[in-house]
Amino acid sequence: MHSCCTHLPSGFTLILTLGMYFIERRGADRQWIRELNFKNEFKAVIGARRKAISTLGTYRVVHALWPNQVVCYVDGPELAKEVVTKG
Numbered sequence: 001m002h003s004c005c006t007h008l009p010s011g012f013t014l015i016l017t018l019g020m021y022f023i024e025r026r027g028a029d030r031q032w033i034r035e036l037n038f039k040n041e042f043k044a045v046i047g048a049r050r051k052a053i054s055t056l057g058t059y060r061v062v063h064a065l066w067p068n069q070v071v072c073y074v075d076g077p078e079l080a081k082e083v084v085t086k087g
Helices: 041-055 076-086
Strands: 002-007 013-018 021-026 032-038 058-063 070-075
Touching (some): 021 041, 032 041
Antiparallel strands (some): 002 013, 021 032
């Protein structure tokens, strides 16, 4: 985890903890399997999209501090259909 300190005029220090974003793949038993981690949300979403297109699997991005709150879902077969129709 990364953290950032800011000293406030009142003498207090504000510490903001920044977490990691994880890419998880849906396994055959419908469980989520953690595969990769990224420092920011944008890179995680792009990574999940890239993996979903290449493997035709379903992926999701979650934040390390809130693992039950999903940032996004990426469905490989839906993306492949989208690429075929545009191409």
